[in-house]
Amino acid sequence: MSSEITQQGQSGVATVPAHDHHEAHHAHHHEESFISKYVFSQDHKMIAKQFLITGMIWAIIGGLFSVLFRLQLGYPEMSFPFLEDIFGKWAAGGRITNEFYYALVTMHGTILVFFVLTAGLSGTFANLLIPLQIGARDMASPFLNMLSYWFFFLASVIMFASLFIQTGPAAGGWTIYPPLSALGQASEGSKLGMDFWLVSMAMFIVSSLLGGLNYISTILNMRTKGMSMTRVPLTVWAIFFTAVLGVLSFPVLLSGAILLLFDRNLGTSFYLSDIVVKGEILPNEGGSAILFQHLFWFLGHPEVYIILLPAMGMVSEVMSVNARKPIFGYLAMVGSMFAICLLAFLVWAHHMFVTGLNPFLGAFFVLLTLLIAVPSAIKVFNWLTTLWRGNLRFTPPMLFAIGFVSLFISGGLTGIFLGNSTLDLHLHDTYFVVAHFHIVMGVASFFGMFAGVYHWFPKMYGRFLNNTMAYIHFWVTFVGAYLIVWPMHYSGLAGMPRRYTDYSNWESFKQFAEMNRFISTVAMVVFAVQLLFVFNFFYSIWKGRKVTSQNPWGSNTLEWTTPVNPGHGNWPGEIPEVHRWAYDYGKDGREYISQVEPIGEGESKH
C-alpha cells in the first residue's frame, strides 16, 4: 500500500479513499494545466495515447514509403511526373531513382519495425494496460515513463530530420550492415543520413530501456492485493516478457551502433578490413564486418518477438472475452511465451547462415530455431481450442484476433523453411523471406495492434469506433494482406532477390512483372483503407458513439472496473482487490465473473 500512497503524492491526484468521488475529480481538474495534462504528462494513459498517435503518424509515413517504392516495382516502365514535383532530384523524370528507392526501403523497414511496431505497439499498450490491468494507480516511475516518451519523440525528430538532408536518409537496408553503412563513398545514404540514423536509434534505445525497466518493475511490484502472477491477464505476461527481451537485447544494438559511429567518424576499424572502395584503398585492417551482424541480430531476432509478443497477449485476451470462454491453457500460454522469450536469445545467427558462418555452429542455430516452432504451435492450438465450443461475438477486435491467428499460422510455417539452413541457402534474401516476415511479424503484429486499439479505444476515449468502417478495414486488410504476400512466396521460390529496384534485365526473374504490378496495386488499396482507419480513429475521439456502461465488452479484467473516463490514478476510490484469475467466462452458467468478485460458496474450481 505504501507505494500507492507515494503514487498519489507524486501525481498530486487527490484520490484518497476518504474523499468522495466528486471532490476528487474536482481537485484533479484544477491542478493540471494543458502542458502537464497533454504534453509533459505523467499519466500512463496519456503517455499511451502519445505513443499511439506518434506511432500512427509514423505508420502513415512508413506505409506511404512502401506505396512509393511499390510504384517503382509494379510500374518500372512508367513515369509519374507528380513524383518529380514533390521529390525533385530524387524522382528525376518522374521515376524513383535508385538512391531514393533504397532510402525508401530502408526507412520503411526502420520506421515500421522500430517506430511503429516497437514504440507504437509496446509503448501504447504497456502503458495503457499494465497499471489498469494489475490494479495500480500509475507506473512505478511516472517521470521515467514520461522521459521514455520524450526520448522516443527526440528519436523521431532526428529520424524525421534525416529525411530532409541533401544526401538523403540512410539507404543501406534497415539492418545497416557495414561496410556499406560505414563508408560514405559506397552510398549516398551512408553519408550524413547514416549518422542521423545511428543517433536517432541511440535515443530510441534509451527510450525503450526507460520504458522497459518501468514496465518490469511495475508488473513485479505494484500488483493490487490478490493479483498474483498466475492471475494477471495474458496481455500483462506478454508485455512483461517483451520488456525483458528489450532490456536485455537493446543495449547490444546500442553498442553495435556506437562502434559503427566510431568507425564512421573516428577512424576505428571495428567492422572494416581490406577495403578498396571506388578505387580508393582504405587503411583500415583487422576489423570484422560479421561482428556487426552478430551484434545487430542479437537484438534483431529478439526484436521480432518484441513486436510479436504483445500482439499475442492482446489476441489471447480479446479472443477469450469475445468467445465468452476462458483462454485455453493459461499456464501453457505463459510457459510458451517464456520459452519463446528464452529461445529468442539463442537463435540470432539463423540470419547469418550464408555469411560464411561455421557450418557446425550453424547446426545448433538450426536446432534452436526450429525448436521455437514448438511453443508457437502450442499457442496456435490453444487459440483454436479457445474458439472451440465458444459463443463467438465478431466484434472488430475479435475479427482482428482471428485474422492474427490465420496470419501467424501462415507466416510461422514459412519460418520452418527459412530456419532450416539447407533451405536458407536457396531462399535467403529472396522474396520468400520478404513474404515470411511481412506476414508473421508485420501484418500479424499489426492485426494484434488493431485488435488492441478496437478493444481498448472505449477505455482510452470513452467512445466507440465506428463499426462499419471497422468491418471494411478488417476485411480489406485481411484479404489484401494475403493477396500481397501469398504470390511473393512464388517469386521467392524462383530465387528472386529482395531489394532490387528493377528486375527487367534479369532472365531469371523478369517473369514476375505482372505479379509485381498486381501486388503494388493491392498494396495501394490496402494503404488507402488504413487511412480510413486513421480517419475513423480521430473522428471517433470526438464524435464517436459514447460509451455508456462501465464494462461494454462484459470483460473480467480490472480496467473495466474504473470509471468510463478514468482520471489520473484510475480508480476514484480504493484500488479493488482481486479474487480470481481473469478468465472466468461461461463458468457455472454465468457469462462472466469479474476478477474483483470473491469466490462464491460452492463455486466449481477450474
Place this chain on the structure above:
Amino acid sequence: MSGYLILAILGLAFLVTFQIAKASEYVSVLKGEEKTFLQNNRINAFLFIVFLVLGLVGAWWCNELFFKKTLLAQPAASDHGEKIDIMLWMTIAVTGVVFFLTQVLLFWFAWKYQYNEKRKAYYFAHNNKLELIWTVVPAIFLTVLVGFGLFYWFKITGDAPKGAQVVEITGKQFNWMMRYPGKDAVLGRKNYRLTDASNGNALGVDWEDGASHDDLESTEMHLVVGKPVHLVINAQDVIHDVGLPHFRLKMDAVPGIPTTMWFTPKYTTAQMKEITGNKDFVYEIACDQMCGAGHYSMKGLIIVETQEDYDKWLAEQKPQYLTVMANRQQAAPAAARAAADSAKITATPAAAKPIAQQLTK
C-alpha cells in the same frame, strides 16, 4: 491530370464510405443494438467461411499461375540443389498439411461457434493431455525436419572433393570478377593494398608471387559440366552475395574474410535452354546482399559447358600477368625518357626489376 482525378475519386470514395458508416450507426440505434449485433455477427461468420473457401481456391489458382515460373518446375542444376529440392518438398508437405488443417479448423470454428442466444460457451480452461499431444507431435515432425536438414547441410557445406576446379570470384560495386589459378592450380597471393585497376590489377594480385603468373582473369565464369567447382569468394568494398538461383546456393562475399562454396553443375547452359524451353536461358549470378544504389544490376554470368568447349575457351585466355607486363613494357620507354629528362635519378622502380628479368628469361 489523371493523378488529380484519382485523388478526387479516392476522396469521393472516402466520403461515401464515411456517410454509409455513419448512417449504419444511426440505423443500428433505431433498430436496436441487439438486433444489429446479431445481424453483423452472422454476416462476419459467413464471410469467414467465404474467405476460407475462396482463399483455398485462390491458393490453388495462384499455384496454377505461378508454379511453372518458379525453380521447382525445373530440375536443380547442381547436385547440392537436388538435395535442397528434396528438403524443400519434404518441408512443403509437412507444413502444407498443418497449414490446411489449422486454417480449416480456425475458420470452421468461427462459423460453427458464432454467437447464438441459445448456446452457452463451454467452460474448458485446460487439459494437460491435449497440451502434451500438441507439444510432442510438432516436436517429432520438427526433429525429422532438423535431422534431414542437418544431414544435407553438412553434405553441402563439407569439404570440396579433391581435384575440384578452383575459381575465385570477387565482388565490387557493381560487378563480379573471376580468377582462375592456371596450370599450377594455385591462386597467386593477393594484397588489397596493391589494387590498381587502371594498371590491370583490379584484384590486387601480388605479382611477386610466382603462383600468380599463370592466373587467368575473366568477367564470366566458365565451368565444366559434371566437374566439382570450388568457389573462393571475396569482396572489395562492401558485402555482396554470390546468389546462384539455379544451383540453389548462395554465399556472402565479405571484405577481409574470404568464404567458400562448392558444387557440381549438372547441366550445360545449352542443356538448360532445352530443359527450360527458354532459348535465352543463362545461369545468372545475382547479388543477394544489399550493396548500394546499383545492387539490382549486379549480375554475373556462368557458362557451364563440356570439357571440350571449356578447353577451347581456356586456350584463348591469356594470363593477366602477361597482359600487365606487356603494358608496363610499352609504358617503360616513355617513363625512362621522362626520367632521363629530369636530372639523373634512376627511373626504374625497384619492384619492376625482377619482373623484367623474368620476362627476358
